[in-house]
Amino acid sequence: MPIQLSRKRRAILKGKRYVLRLYTSGSTPRSARAIRNLKRICEARLHGRYDLAVIDIYQQPGLAQDDQIIATPTLIKEEPAPRRVLIGDFSRDDRVLAGLSLAPLPAA
Numbered sequence: 001m002p003i004q005l006s007r008k009r010r011a012i013l014k015g016k017r018y019v020l021r022l023y024t025s026g027s028t029p030r031s032a033r034a035i036r037n038l039k040r041i042c043e044a045r046l047h048g049r050y051d052l053a054v055i056d057i058y059q060q061p062g063l064a065q066d067d068q069i070i071a072t073p074t075l076i077k078e079e080p081a082p083r084r085v086l087i088g089d090f091s092r093d094d095r096v097l098a099g100l101s102l103a104p105l106p107a108a
Helices: 007-014 029-046 061-066 093-099
Strands: 018-024 050-056 074-079 084-087
Touching (some): 018 029, 084 093
Parallel strands (some): 018 050
Antiparallel strands (some): 018 074, 074 084
């Protein structure tokens, strides 16, 4: 069942810039798939309104420790509030959209 956002919440989120951090573990196929899926979703729904930092936990373990990353790929949505943490390869658009507080597009 799609998540329904109120008109007020949609209006608030419409102009907001999204700040995202994606933690990956090296150049594994799962990490590559997560990056590809997330970029596709962000370009389709947030074109020009998002900052995505891709962080390899092997190259920057301190950042992963600061954010208490225990699994990869992990996406952290810092802005707009509330902060959300999503884990997986982001192949389910509906779940990613819900995690980003974005309503799915109407069926064509």
